[in-house]
Every structure is written in C-alpha cells, then in structure tokens.
Amino acid sequence: xxxxxxxxxxxxxxxxxxxxxxxxxxxxxxxxxxxxxxxxxxxxxxxxxxxxxxxxxxxxxxxxxxxxxxxxxxxxxxxxxxxxxxxxxxxxxxxxxxxxxxxxxxxxxxxxxxxxxxxxxxxxxxxxxxxxxxxxxxxxxxxxxxxxxxxxxxxxxxxxxxxxxxxxxxxxxxxxxxxxxxxxxxxxxxxxxxxxxxxxxxxxxxxxxxxxxxxxxxxxxxxxxxxxxxxxxxxxxxxxxxxxxxxxxxxxxxxxxxxxxxxxxxxxxxxxxxxxxxxxxxxxxxxxxxxxxxxxxxxxxxxxxxxxxxxxxxxxxxxxxxxxxxxxxxxxxxxxxxxxxxxxxxxxxxxxxxxx
Amino acid sequence: xxxxxxxxxxxxxxxxxxxxxxxxxxxxxxxxxxxxxxxxxxxxxxxxxxxxxxxxxxxxxxxxxxxxxxxxxxxxxxxxxxxxxxxxxxxxxxxxxxxxxxxxxxxxxxxxxxxxxxxxxxxxxxxxxxxxxxxxxxxxxxxxxxxxxxxxxxxxxxxxxxxxxxxxxxxxxxxxxxxxxxxxxxxxxxxxxxxxxxxxxxxxxxxxxxxxxxxxxxxxxxxxxxxxxxxxxxxxxxxxxxxxxxxxxxxxxxxxxxxxxxxxxxxxxxxxxxxxxxxxxxxxxxxxxxxxxxxxxxxxxxxxxxxxxxxxxxxxxxxxxxxxxxxxxxxxxxxxxxxxxxxxxxxxxxxxxxxxxxxxxxxxxxxxxxxxxxxxxxxxxxxxxxxxxxxxxxxxxxxxxxxxxxxxxxxxxxxxxxxxxxxxxxxxxxxxxxxxxxxxxxxxxxxxxxxxxxxxxxxx
Numbered sequence: 001x002x003x004x005x006x007x008x009x010x011x012x013x014x015x016x017x018x019x020x021x022x023x024x025x026x027x028x029x030x031x032x033x034x035x036x037x038x039x040x041x042x043x044x045x046x047x048x049x050x051x052x053x054x055x056x057x058x059x060x061x062x063x064x065x066x067x068x069x070x071x072x073x074x075x076x077x078x079x080x081x082x083x084x085x086x087x088x089x090x091x092x093x094x095x096x097x098x099x100x101x102x103x104x105x106x107x108x109x110x111x112x113x114x115x116x117x118x119x120x121x122x123x124x125x126x127x128x129x130x131x132x133x134x135x136x137x138x139x140x141x142x143x144x145x146x147x148x149x150x151x152x153x154x155x156x157x158x159x160x161x162x163x164x165x166x167x168x169x170x171x172x173x174x175x176x177x178x179x180x181x182x183x184x185x186x187x188x189x190x191x192x193x194x195x196x197x198x199x200x201x202x203x204x205x206x207x208x209x210x211x212x213x214x215x216x217x218x219x220x221x222x223x224x225x226x227x228x229x230x231x232x233x234x235x236x237x238x239x240x241x242x243x244x245x246x247x248x249x250x251x252x253x254x255x256x257x258x259x260x261x262x263x264x265x266x267x268x269x270x271x272x273x274x275x276x277x278x279x280x281x282x283x284x285x286x287x288x289x290x291x292x293x294x295x296x297x298x299x300x301x302x303x304x305x306x307x308x309x310x311x312x313x314x315x316x317x318x319x320x321x322x323x324x325x326x327x328x329x330x331x332x333x334x335x336x337x338x339x340x341x342x343x344x345x346x347x348x349x350x351x352x353x354x355x356x
Numbered sequence: 357x358x359x360x361x362x363x364x365x366x367x368x369x370x371x372x373x374x375x376x377x378x379x380x381x382x383x384x385x386x387x388x389x390x391x392x393x394x395x396x397x398x399x400x401x402x403x404x405x406x407x408x409x410x411x412x413x414x415x416x417x418x419x420x421x422x423x424x425x426x427x428x429x430x431x432x433x434x435x436x437x438x439x440x441x442x443x444x445x446x447x448x449x450x451x452x453x454x455x456x457x458x459x460x461x462x463x464x465x466x467x468x469x470x471x472x473x474x475x476x477x478x479x480x481x482x483x484x485x486x487x488x489x490x491x492x493x494x495x496x497x498x499x500x501x502x503x504x505x506x507x508x509x510x511x512x513x514x515x516x517x518x519x520x521x522x523x524x525x526x527x528x529x530x531x532x533x534x535x536x537x538x539x540x541x542x543x544x545x546x547x548x549x550x551x552x553x554x555x556x557x558x559x560x561x562x563x564x565x566x567x568x569x570x571x572x573x574x575x576x577x578x579x580x581x582x583x584x585x586x587x588x589x590x591x592x593x594x595x596x597x598x599x600x601x602x603x604x605x606x607x608x609x610x611x612x613x614x615x616x617x618x619x620x621x622x623x624x625x626x627x628x629x630x631x632x633x634x635x636x637x638x639x640x641x642x643x644x645x646x647x648x649x650x651x652x653x654x655x656x657x658x659x660x661x662x663x664x665x666x667x668x669x670x671x672x673x674x675x676x677x678x679x680x681x682x683x684x685x686x687x688x689x690x691x692x693x694x695x696x697x698x699x700x701x702x703x704x705x706x707x708x709x710x711x712x713x714x715x716x717x718x719x720x721x722x723x724x725x726x727x728x729x730x731x732x733x734x735x736x737x738x739x740x741x742x743x744x745x746x747x748x749x750x751x752x753x754x755x756x757x758x759x760x761x762x763x764x765x766x767x768x769x770x771x772x773x774x775x776x777x778x779x780x781x782x783x784x785x786x787x788x789x790x791x792x793x794x795x796x797x798x799x800x801x802x803x804x805x806x807x808x809x810x811x812x813x814x815x816x
Binding site for chain 1: 632633
C-alpha cells in the first residue's frame with residue numbers, strides 16, 4: 001500500500017513550487033533583463049500638408065510671365081507656354097554661344113510678384129522636372145530686389161522625375177523683392193549640343209513655411225491629403241480602381257541633399273495606421289535617392305482601429321545615410337465606387353536602445 | 357502521545373490517495389522503489405526547470421500568441437499548428453492568468469506589426485517578466501512529460517530493473533529537455549497520447565488505443581500513420597474478411613473522431629485577421645491575410661493543410677528515374693509502404709514486436725527525410741524501451757546520436773555554422789556530414805533490431 005509521509009510530501013511540494021520561484025528571482029538579480037525600446041532620431045507628428053501662409057503662389061502659369069532673355073536661340077526654338085496648369089519652358093542647345101561672355105545658351109522668364117519681404121516669407125518652393133538628365137543642363141532661379149537688381153540662386157542639374165526645390169531666399173537677399181525669374185540654360189557646359197530641351201514647372205510659391213507633405217496620385221481621381229491634430233489623411237474617391245495609388249510624399253529638398261540621418265543607427269521606421277476598409281492597403285515607400293524606391297509596407301486591416309507598424313529598413317537593403325522621399329499612401333486592392341481613406345500618425349525613424 | 361495522535365491524524369494524505377485509487381494508476385514498481393523514483397523525478401524536474409525560463413523560440417512565441425488571442429478575442433489564428441494546441445493553452449492561460457506578467461500578456465495580444473516578423477522576438481525576450489512567462493508556459497509540457505515517464509514504467513512493469521532504468525533515462529533525456537523546454541514545442545503531447553495508445557493496445561483495449569492515437573493525431577498528424585498498422589495487427593487472427601473490414605473501419609472511425617471535431621471547430625470559431633506585409637521580400641515570412649486572401653509562406657492557402665505534401669514528399673529523399681520525365685520515387689512513402697506490407701505479411705506479433713516495428717519506421721523516417729528538430733521526440737520513448745531492453749547493444753548508438761542531433765539542429769540556427777566558418781571549417785558541410793552519420797546511426801539501429809527481433813521469425 002502506498003505510504004507517503006507528510007514530511008516527504010511537504011519537501012516535494014517545497015521543491016516543486018519553491019525552486020522555480022527562487023530560480024527566477026536569482027536569474028533576475030544575476031542577469032536582469034534590459035528591455036529594448038525605440039528611440040526616435042527623427043519624427044513627424046504634425047504632417048504639414050498646406051502652405052503656411054504663402055505670400056505668393058502660381059500653379060497655372062497663364063498670366064504675367066514674360067521672356068526676358070534668350071541666348072543662342074533661333075526663331076521659335078525657345079519660349080514658355082502654359083499647358084494644363086504646367087509651365088513649359090523650352091530652349092534649343094546647339095553648342096557654344098559666341099554672343100555670350102561665357103558661351104551660355106538658354107532662356108530666362110520673369111514675373112512680377114508685388115513687394116514681398118523675404119525676412120517674413122523666406123521660402124521659395126518650385127516643383128519641376130525636365131525631359132533630359134544631361135549634366136550640362138541647368139535649372140535655376142533668382143529674384144530681383146526693389147531696385148531691380150537681380151540676385152541669382154543656385155544651379156540645379158536637370159531631373160527627369162518631379163523635383164521639389166525648396167530654397168531659403170535669405171541666403172541670396174534679405175529684403176524686399178518684387179519679381180522672380182526662372183531659367184533653363186547650359187551653364188554647366190556651354191558647349192552642350194542637345195537640341196530642344198524642356199523644363200516643366202508645376203508650382204512656384206514664396207511662403208512662410210512650405211508644406212512638408214504633397215499629394216501624388218497614379219490616376220485621375222478625386223484625391224487629397226490633409227492633416228488634423230497630428231493625423232495625416234490620404235483620401236481617394238470616384239471610381240477608385242484596383243491598384244490605384246494615392247500618396248502623400250514628404251520630399252527632403254534637393255538643396256539640403258535629402259534628410260541626412262544615420263540610417264545604420266536609426267533604421268526602424270515606426271508609424272501608426274488606420275484604414276477605412278479591408279479593400280484598401282496602407283503603403284509606405286522609402287526613397288534613399290531619387291532613382292531608387294523601396295516599398296517597405298503594404299498591408300490591409302479588417303477593422304478601423306489604429307495599428308502600429310515597426311519596420312527594419314535594413315531588411316530591405318536601405319542603409320544609405322540619406323532619405324530623399326518618404327511616402328505614406330494607399331493602394332486600392334479591390335475596385336470601389338466608394339471613397340477610400342488611410343490615416344497615419346506618429347511617423348518616426350528610431351534606433352534600438354537598451355534599458356528604461 | 358500527542359505526537360502519535362498527530363501522526364495518525366495526518367495519515368489523511370494516504371487516506372485521500374486511497375480514495376482516489378492512485379494505486380491503480382501508479383505502476384507496481386512504486387511500491388518498492390518509490391523513493392528512488394521520487395529522487396530521479398526531482399532531479400529530472402530540476403533539470404527541466406533550469407532550462408525552462410532561459411530559452412524562447414519563435415514557435416513558442418507563436419503558440420503563446422495564438423492561444424492568448426483565442427483566450428482574449430475568441431478567434432483562431434490561421435496557423436500550421438493545429439487548433440487543438442491553441443485550445444489547450446488558452447484554457448491553461450485562463451487558469452493561470454493571475455500569475456502571468458501583465459506586460460508580457462499585453463505585448464503578445466496587442467503588439468505592433470513587425471517587419472521582419474521575427475524582430476518582435478528581440479523585444480519579447482528582453483521584457484521584464486518574460487522568464488516567469490516562459491516557465492509558466494512550459495508547465496503543460498511537464499505534465500505530459502512526467503505522464504509519459506509513468507507510462508513507460510507501466511509498459512515494462514513486469515521488470516523492475518528495466519523500468520527503473522527507463523525512468524532514469526527518460527528523466528535525463530537531452531532530446532526531451534531541449535525540445536520541450538528550450539525550443540518550447542508541444543510534441544510531447546502527441547507523444548504521450550501515442551504511448552498511451554500503445555499502452556491500451558497492450559491491454560487489448562483497442563478502441564481506447566485508437567481514440568488515444570486519434571487525440572495524438574489532433575495535435576500532430578504523424579500519429580495517424582499508425583492507426584491502420586495497429587488495426588491490421590489487431591485483426592490479423594480473424595479469418596473473415598468481412599469481420600476484418602468492419603473492425604478496421606470502426607477503428608479508423610474512432611481514431612478520426614478527434615480530428616473531425618478539431619476541423620469542425622474551424623467552422624465555428626472565427627479566424628483571426630492577422631495582417632501580412634505584402635512588401636516583405638521573404639515569401640517564407642509572408643503569412644497572414646492580405647485583403648481577403650489568406651497566405652501561408654507566400655502562397656494563398658490554408659496553412660493547416662499546406663504542409664501535408666511538403667512534409668510527406670518534398671522533405672523526403674527522392675530519386676528521379678529519367679531526368680526528362682516526371683517519374684520520381686519518394687523514400688518516405690516507399691518506407692511506409694514497406695512498413696504496411698511487413699505488417700500484412702508477418703504473423704507473429706507480440707507487443708514488443710509492435711512497438712519495435714513502429715520504432716523502425718521512425719528511425720527509417722529520420723534517416724531519409726528532412727525532419728524538424730522537434731519531430732525527433734516522437735521516437736524517444738520507444739528508443740528508451742529499446743535501450744533498457746539491451747543496453748549493451750543500443751546505448752552506444754544512443755550516445756553517439758546525441759551530438760549528431762544537436763549539430764543537425766544548426767539547420768535552424770546559423771550560429772554554429774557561423775562559428776565553424778569563422779575558424780576556417782566549412783560549416784554547412786560539417787553539418788551535412790553529421791546529418792549523414794546520424795542517418796547511418798538510425799539505419800544501423802534498424803539493422804540491429806531486425807537482426808535481434810525479426811530475423812528468426814516463424815513464417816511469413
């Protein structure tokens with residue numbers, strides 16, 4: 001017959017129950033856990049989508065622009081026209097221009113903008129692209145002050161994708177300006193022969209603070225981006241077909257060489273997302289430079305709750321020290337006649353730290 | 357006087373045990389060797405407890421997460437693991453919830469989405485309270501682990517020396533310790549039910565045996581491979597084909613009940629919507645829903661069924677007969693076919709032969725098929741019986757297999773391979789070499805078993 005002594009039973013229970021407890025306590029004392037946490041190196045929780053008090057803006061280019069200079073051109077080979085809200089600046093390049101002291105060819109256009117105090121409205125914003133990436137071509141701008149004296153800005157190489165130029169005018173003049181000029185020349189190489197080249201301009205503005213996030217859309221639908229209380233809303237409606245993309249882009253300006261951040265350290269992108277339906281996917285894209293893009297998130301959710309995503313950018317091979325563009329957008333998974341929205345908040349790039 | 361009276365009154369422990377009829381459950385050996393068994397049980401327990409809080413794997417984390425989702429949201433995660441394990445653990449977590457660290461629970465049920473998914477493990481394993489969570493999470497494995505040990509004692513209850521050896525060997529079994537308590541896989545549960553099935557089979561309670569094996573199959577489908585062989589063996593002496601057919605059909609039906617119930621539950625319990633990142637460059641990590649479609653390893657499929665052909669065919673050594681033709685011979689089905697044919701043709705079936713032929717099948721499987729490291733546990737109880745039956749023959753082979761197995765596990769843990777590469781050794785080839793030798797050990801063990809127990813058979 002089984003005969004268990006009470007003391008034996010007590011000892012066994014002590015070992016069975018007590019030893020794990022003591023062991024865990026000892027482990028926590030000898031090898032305490034150092035919890036990991038994400039520390040932001042860069043973050044955006046305001047999502048500026050509108051121009052902050054622009055003093056002047058032109059998004060159709062139909063009035064006021066005039067050609068003030070051409071060099072090395074023949075009749076009809078250069079000019080400026082507005083086509084569906086896009087300004088088309090064009091000129092022909094046939095080599096060294098003997099009529100110019102440096103041999104430069106090209107075209108300059110100008111528009112009066114009234115008197116604007118640069119110290120109050122310092123930011124010039126131009127959205128443009130060119131039909132060539134030839135390094136000889138230069139896109140440039142400048143302003144004239146109240147006495148008509150021109151102050152030239154920087155030269156930029158031509159770009160075949162939309163370029164977002166943002167420039168602090170105080171670097172070239174800090175006072176009252178009254179006109180702006182834009183040029184397409186071969187300043188980088190006056191001997192350049194390339195025939196007719198075009199620069200397309202979508203927007204020029206002078207503002208207190210430009211929008212950080214701008215809209216891009218893959219199809220002609222009713223699309224918009226807006227922000228309220230730190231939440232970015234990306235919206236599309238009107239026959240949103242499958243694979244339609246609507247995106248808010250934050251472009252880190254050419255003039256600053258992109259967002260300079262140590263992506264080897266701050267490689268964890270974190271963002272919170274909420275979607276309007278299961279048929280639309282949240283889409284996050286990262287451009288380390290203007291010619292390479294990485295889709296790092298494409299996810300659907302079946303509820304309308306907030307979902308936090310943490311993405312290791314190095315997993316996608318992104319280790320460059322700069323970020324050119326971050327996109328937060330939507331991709332329609334199933335076509336819908338209803339509207340689709342995706343909300344984003346608390347975007348950040350983080351490092352992984354111990355303790356705390 | 358008072359002390360004597362106290363002792364008499366405190367014999368209530370034995371009174372309770374008597375009323376519970378513990379005598380009938382415990383093996384006879386406990387009468388004479390109870391203290392020895394208790395000592396070794398404590399040693400085995402302490403070894404296991406030492407390992408439990410120190411290790412975690414993605415598998416363990418997934419089981420915990422799926423079970424907690426079921427507990428909290430009453431939804432089932434679509435997984436290659438059977439829903440049965442989530443049912444077991446969700447009940448368990450409900451019972452032990454008061455002692456579980458709240459921060460770990462919160463993290464598992466509402467954690468952010470991570471890309472890559474295994475990145476979440478870095479946060480999980482460094483949380484305060486995770487050691488308690490890991491230890492508590494592995495308690496169910498302790499129960500089945502020790503229950504398996506008791507079953508081993510009962511299976512060889514007539515030989516106390518062997519039973520004691522088997523118990524000691526099981527308590528110190530490195531495979532059981534690493535698979536259950538380091539890796540945190542649940543294979544000990546179907547292993548227990550398989551051994552329980554064999555125990556019932558030995559006691560000629562074949563319906564109970566089939567039910568037990570069916571329950572094992574509800575956790576891991578491999579157990580169902582033995583339903584037909586055991587049914588064939590049981591009805592071997594019946595001459596009437598009609599009786600055989602009816603009996604085998606009945607037994608197949610009984611063994612299928614747990615799986616049918618499990619599959620039925622999939623209809624009743626809603627599926628948890630786990631979002632998968634379609635931008636993930638690694639298709640193997642693309643598991644979950646995108647839109648309304650469920651993906652498993654990048655393919656639109658139900659993960660519960662997606663693995664059947666993968667494990668049965670793709671994992672097996674195979675031979676293409678003509679390179680330009682689609683004729684392929686897979687070794688795993690070939691071995692199973694030989695297994696069934698052997699059962700059909702052999703007539704002299706003692707219980708010892710029954711479990712040995714099952715062990716032969718397991719060893720053959722390991723030798724020609726890629727097996728997940730936790731699947732090596734399936735054969736361990738039978739290997740234990742084999743070793744204690746003839747330690748002079750089989751103990752050496754068992755000891756040799758230990759380092760070979762742990763090197764084999766490097767297929768799923770690149771650290772050892774990296775370490776070998778760093779000292780100038782070709783890491784992958786060393787692992788392949790050890791794996792090949794392990795196959796050789798398995799085959800040699802099969803040879804010895806056949807020579808000892810099957811060669812001198814009466815007739816076929």
